[in-house]
Every structure is written in C-alpha cells, then in structure tokens.
Amino acid sequence: MERITVWVDLLYKLCTKQKTQKAEASSSDNESELRLTDLLKSPAEALSTGKYESLYKVKVDNFNGGKTVVVKRIKKLLPLSGHDFIKKMKTLRQAKHPYVLSPLAFYCQRPEKYQVQEELLIYEFQENGSLFKLLQGKSEGFDWSSRLGIAAMIAEGLTFMHQEVGEKLGIAHGNLKSSNIWLSSNMEARISEYGLMDPDDDQLNSSSSSSPSGSEAPNALKEDVYGFGVILLELLTGKLGNIDGIDLAEWVQSVVREEWTGEVFDKELIISDPSNEERLVNLLQVAIKCVHCSPEARPSMNQVALMINTIREEEEKS
Known part of the structure; x- marks a missing residue:
C-alpha cells in the first residue's frame, strides 16, 4: 500500500x-x-x-x-x-x-x-470495507442470512433517500453499485456517495452497473432500482456485475429463460443449507424485476423493500 x-x-x-x-x-x-x-x-x-x-x-x-x-x-x-x-x-x-x-x-x-x-x-471509516471487496474475496461465513440482511438494509436506506430527496428534490443516487456499499464492524450496510454523480457526468461511471437506458431524469430513481437489482444478483450468484465484459443481469436472465435457474446461485448458499433454495428463487424474482429493460416496469424501492421484508419474515417463521 x-x-x-x-x-x-x-x-x-x-x-x-x-x-x-x-x-x-x-x-x-x-x-x-x-x-x-x-x-x-x-x-x-x-x-x-x-x-x-x-x-x-x-x-x-x-x-x-x-x-x-x-x-x-x-x-x-x-x-x-x-x-x-x-x-x-x-x-x-x-x-x-x-x-x-x-x-x-x-x-x-x-x-x-x-x-x-x-x-x-x-x-x-467502515471496518469491513466495501461489499464489492467482500464478494471479491468470498469471505467465509458470508452466508444466506448475512446476504439477505445486507440486501434488506440497502433497500431500507435507499427507500428512505428516494422518499426524502429523490421524490421531493429529484436527486437520485446515480451510481449505485457494490463498491459504494460499505460494511461496519457489525456488518451493517451503509450506502455511500448518494447524489454525487452529476447527471451528465459519465467519466466516473465507466465501471458502474447502470441500466442500458441511461440515467437521465425522470427515470433516475428507476436507474437506482436497476443498480440495486445488480447488487442483489451479485449477492445471489457470488459473481460481480459487468466484470471482464460480462453483463451479469443479461447472463442471469438468459439462464432463467432456459429454465436452468439452479445454475444461477452461488454454490456455497445451496451447499450450506439446501432448504434456502425457495427463498433464493424468491429473491431472484425480485432482482429480475429490478433489472427489467424498461424503467417504467421496474418497481419502486419502497415496493422492493416490502418484498424483501416478506422473504425475511418467511425465513423467520421456518
């Protein structure tokens, strides 16, 4: 260093x-x-x-x-x-x-x-670094419950920001990706750099997971939803989005279309607890809704947060 x-x-x-x-x-x-x-x-x-x-x-x-x-x-x-x-x-x-x-x-x-x-x-300073680094390193103990909890925290934080400054002031995150999610000492997820990407500034966005339709208003909030969907896919697959020219969202959607859904998931999640597969599929369905090619067809972050909380509640009951 x-x-x-x-x-x-x-x-x-x-x-x-x-x-x-x-x-x-x-x-x-x-x-x-x-x-x-x-x-x-x-x-x-x-x-x-x-x-x-x-x-x-x-x-x-x-x-x-x-x-x-x-x-x-x-x-x-x-x-x-x-x-x-x-x-x-x-x-x-x-x-x-x-x-x-x-x-x-x-x-x-x-x-x-x-x-x-x-x-x-x-x-x-956040002791556990970025979510990107954690996924890149495939740290032991990064189990299904931890990943689902992180997804829920990001969804809750992003929902709050969309309601407070997104809908009222038109300010979206603009560059939501796993390298902008930081993890505290107790593994709480924290969204960084909200609103720092200028709408016309592509120079800092070359490695982001933005949707194919761009991030111009009035769809900027739905572009955040797309970015969140890519983060969900990273958590589910253990792969990183848009690395080495491979678009993670496109790859997952192509696999699902061929009805090979089980091939999508990080093998560690299946091996550690086979009973999680139904909830993995449920979260995958949420992710696919988020990365829909049409911004208008994507759910709001409030709707996404509710869907994830439903999955968590079902897990707690089991």
Missing part, C-alpha cells in the same frame, strides 16, 4: 482560500473538529487510485482523539460550481439514516477556466 505523509498538491490548492478565494469548503457540524490542514498533514494509506478518483484511509490525530476516516478525492472535468456542490451536499446531509453513510465533511476547490474541479469527501 502506498504511504503518504503530506498531500502536497492538495495542501497547496485547498489551503489558500484566504489568498486566492478559489477554494470553498464546508466541514463537519462542528467545524473545529475536522480541519482541512489537520487532514492533509496526516499520514494516509492509498486504498485505491484512478484517473478521476482515489480513496485514502487517514488517521487524524486532532480529530476525536485520533479518529480514522476515509477520504475520497474526485476530479471532475465538467463539474457543478463550487457553490452548487456545497449547496447540494448540505441538502443531502440533512437526510440522515443508519444505512446511509453521510460525509463527515466535504471540501471543494473551484477551478480556473479549463481546469478540473477537485472535491474531497470525508467519511467515517
């Missing part, structure tokens, strides 16, 4: 607000708790790096007695203005839910003409 002692370029760009007025920032509810200078001078471990976004794990000594946070650094070519970004972030942070990971702080560097915009999003 890359080790960084000082984020020199960001320190120069973002900590000159009083001199250049090119940086805008909005920190935590108590701004004295997490200062940008403390953050950028702290040792950081690069978790992932890319052309447009990078992820860092940082221990900030002067924040809550040495709290560990995750910092997402985003570069945008066609960004919102710094003012619009901060306004949007403040709106999103007002919608709080236990299964939604809201930023502890966020910062934005306003670009000169033709320059990229830099954004920093600071989140509470």
Whole structure:
C-alpha cells in the first residue's frame, strides 16, 4: 500500500482560500473538529487510485482523539460550481439514516477556466470495507442470512433517500453499485456517495452497473432500482456485475429463460443449507424485476423493500 505523509498538491490548492478565494469548503457540524490542514498533514494509506478518483484511509490525530476516516478525492472535468456542490451536499446531509453513510465533511476547490474541479469527501471509516471487496474475496461465513440482511438494509436506506430527496428534490443516487456499499464492524450496510454523480457526468461511471437506458431524469430513481437489482444478483450468484465484459443481469436472465435457474446461485448458499433454495428463487424474482429493460416496469424501492421484508419474515417463521 502506498504511504503518504503530506498531500502536497492538495495542501497547496485547498489551503489558500484566504489568498486566492478559489477554494470553498464546508466541514463537519462542528467545524473545529475536522480541519482541512489537520487532514492533509496526516499520514494516509492509498486504498485505491484512478484517473478521476482515489480513496485514502487517514488517521487524524486532532480529530476525536485520533479518529480514522476515509477520504475520497474526485476530479471532475465538467463539474457543478463550487457553490452548487456545497449547496447540494448540505441538502443531502440533512437526510440522515443508519444505512446511509453521510460525509463527515466535504471540501471543494473551484477551478480556473479549463481546469478540473477537485472535491474531497470525508467519511467515517467502515471496518469491513466495501461489499464489492467482500464478494471479491468470498469471505467465509458470508452466508444466506448475512446476504439477505445486507440486501434488506440497502433497500431500507435507499427507500428512505428516494422518499426524502429523490421524490421531493429529484436527486437520485446515480451510481449505485457494490463498491459504494460499505460494511461496519457489525456488518451493517451503509450506502455511500448518494447524489454525487452529476447527471451528465459519465467519466466516473465507466465501471458502474447502470441500466442500458441511461440515467437521465425522470427515470433516475428507476436507474437506482436497476443498480440495486445488480447488487442483489451479485449477492445471489457470488459473481460481480459487468466484470471482464460480462453483463451479469443479461447472463442471469438468459439462464432463467432456459429454465436452468439452479445454475444461477452461488454454490456455497445451496451447499450450506439446501432448504434456502425457495427463498433464493424468491429473491431472484425480485432482482429480475429490478433489472427489467424498461424503467417504467421496474418497481419502486419502497415496493422492493416490502418484498424483501416478506422473504425475511418467511425465513423467520421456518
């Protein structure tokens, strides 16, 4: 893992607000708790790096007695203005839910003409990493009950956000995928990066599991439903969506059409408890509804959450 002692370029760009007025920032509810200078001078471990976004794990000594946070650094070519970004972030942070990971702080560097915009999003560190990494590693003990519970938590959190900021303000997640689902120390699922994908910004969405019809309004909320459906398929199959040119949703639908449904599921789920197969099929039916090719035919997230809760209730009775 890359080790960084000082984020020199960001320190120069973002900590000159009083001199250049090119940086805008909005920190935590108590701004004295997490200062940008403390953050950028702290040792950081690069978790992932890319052309447009990078992820860092940082221990900030002067924040809550040495709290560990995750910092997402985003570069945008066609960004919102710094003012619009901060306004949007403040709106999103007002919608709080236990299964939604809201930023502890966020910062934005306003670009000169033709320059990229830099954004920093600071989140509470989640001990069990992302759902993507868990599926990729096929961790032992990731049984049916755990997967169903995670699906239910994501559905509940996404339903809340759709009702609070989706239907009222027209803000969808826009990039829902397993790498944006984080798992706490007790395996609670938390949705991150809600509403951060600009409607016209495809540069960060190259690896997402968006539906073939795109994510323009007014179907943006139904695109989230599609993304959730892909996550369900990943949980059921143990495979990752859209990896190596294979579209998971298309593959599953083709197998089901050939009436080979049993071939879809992660073998570990069947071997560990053969009695789960009926509930696996029920959840698969929910997933297939979510990834329907027509956005209008997909259920709402509220309907999806109710269907998943029904499956959980049936399991508890058995």
